[in-house]
Amino acid sequence: xxxxxxxxxxxxxxxxxxxxxxxxxxxxxxxxxxxxxxxxxxxxxxxxxxxxxxxxxxxxxxxxxxxxxxxxxxxxxxxxxxxxxxxxxxxxxxxxxxxxxxxxxxxxxxxxxxxxxxxxxxxxxxxxxxxxxxxxxxxxxxxxxxxxxxxxxxxxxxxxxxxxxxxxxxxxxxxxxxxxxxxxx
Amino acid sequence: xxxxxxxxxxxxxxxxxxxxxxxxxxxxxxxxxxxxxxxxxxxxxxxxxxxxxxxxxxxxxxxxxxxxxxxxxxxxxxxxxxxxxxxxxxxxxxxxxxxxxxxxxxxxxxxxxxxxxxxxxxxxxxxxxxxxxxxxxxxxxxxxxx
Numbered sequence: 001x002x003x004x005x006x007x008x009x010x011x012x013x014x015x016x017x018x019x020x021x022x023x024x025x026x027x028x029x030x031x032x033x034x035x036x037x038x039x040x041x042x043x044x045x046x047x048x049x050x051x052x053x054x055x056x057x058x059x060x061x062x063x064x065x066x067x068x069x070x071x072x073x074x075x076x077x078x079x080x081x082x083x084x085x086x087x088x089x090x091x092x093x094x095x096x097x098x099x100x101x102x103x104x105x106x107x108x109x110x111x112x113x114x115x116x117x118x119x120x121x122x123x124x125x126x127x128x129x130x131x132x133x134x135x136x137x138x139x140x141x142x143x144x145x146x147x148x149x150x151x152x153x154x155x156x157x158x159x160x161x162x163x164x165x166x167x168x169x170x171x172x173x174x175x176x177x178x179x180x181x182x183x184x185x
Numbered sequence: 186x187x188x189x190x191x192x193x194x195x196x197x198x199x200x201x202x203x204x205x206x207x208x209x210x211x212x213x214x215x216x217x218x219x220x221x222x223x224x225x226x227x228x229x230x231x232x233x234x235x236x237x238x239x240x241x242x243x244x245x246x247x248x249x250x251x252x253x254x255x256x257x258x259x260x261x262x263x264x265x266x267x268x269x270x271x272x273x274x275x276x277x278x279x280x281x282x283x284x285x286x287x288x289x290x291x292x293x294x295x296x297x298x299x300x301x302x303x304x305x306x307x308x309x310x311x312x313x314x315x316x317x318x319x320x321x322x323x324x325x326x327x328x329x330x331x
Contacts, residue, residue, distance in 0.1 A: 016239065022229025025219050027198055027211060041197060048232070049195050056238040059191035062218070063228040076273065076280070087313070094315035104313040105244065112246075112277075112307055149273040149280075155258040156270035156281070
């Protein structure tokens with residue numbers, strides 16, 4: 001029976017579940033996935049091409065861990081910038097090479113005043129602070145209130161799981177002596 | 186690794202294609218990737234999904250009393266909808282991301298975590314994404330030549 005792989009929502013979700021944790025490091029990764037799902041290699045590839053084509057996949061390739069590469073410090077820098085300038089400033093910050101995330105988020109007054117979030121990486125904390133100064137210097141004028149939230153313990157880190165009915169997993173909390181870790185977007 | 190953080194060929198034999206581009210054997214590429222994965226430098230090979238396209242997600246922050254932090258982090262980790270979960274040096278000391286197929290499910294999950302932990306949660310969904318994800322430049326410090 002021929003199947004229209006790209007429009008088959010169930011197959012799509014099953015393929016997402018197979019690939020979200022990474023494709024097999026085997027010569028024919030999609031054949032391996034196809035065998036698990038009892039569909040052809042071409043069906044698997046067609047679903048993935050379709051996801052990429054509709055913009056659901058931001059990038060496709062090798063995903064590295066910053067911390068293990070020596071970028072041991074990361075600071076989530078939160079900024080209180082005027083609402084009418086947040087797009088302009090967000091785009092400017094998002095272009096900087098040491099910034100790996102740049103999002104507008106809602107303020108939650110009175111508890112939370114910050115509306116722009118950037119993830120800034122560096123080999124150690126001072127390198128992160130220096131990069132934050134680079135960001136400040138990109139802007140004219142007196143500057144905007146901001147704070148750097150350095151990461152301490154990493155309790156959990158993995159790619160987002162979108163597939164429904166996620167597999168159960170056992171996760172242990174790391175010890176209190178854990179060194180700071182960085183995170184992947 | 187720098188070259189193939191994005192635009193991995195969507196072909197039947199992607200590792201053979203990488204090998205051909207680099208002028209090496211396919212087995213060399215596979216062996217290297219397996220080794221980098223074993224040493225945790227490579228997390229995985231595959232997609233990074235666009236936020237809020239296949240489902241919805243939000244960043245959540247909590248002010249947890251320090252003596253309850255490990256316990257609360259543990260409760261939150263147990264929820265399969267949570268991916269990143271970090272301690273940060275701030276009075277909002279616990280930060281995590283919750284993902285769900287739709288908004289209603291996300292709201293239910295967050296409410297459930299709030300009830301389970303007894304900690305009030307600050308929900309900070311992404312409103313706009315300004316970052317263009319090109320992967321991570323490993324030639325650090327990057328030269329400005331390009």
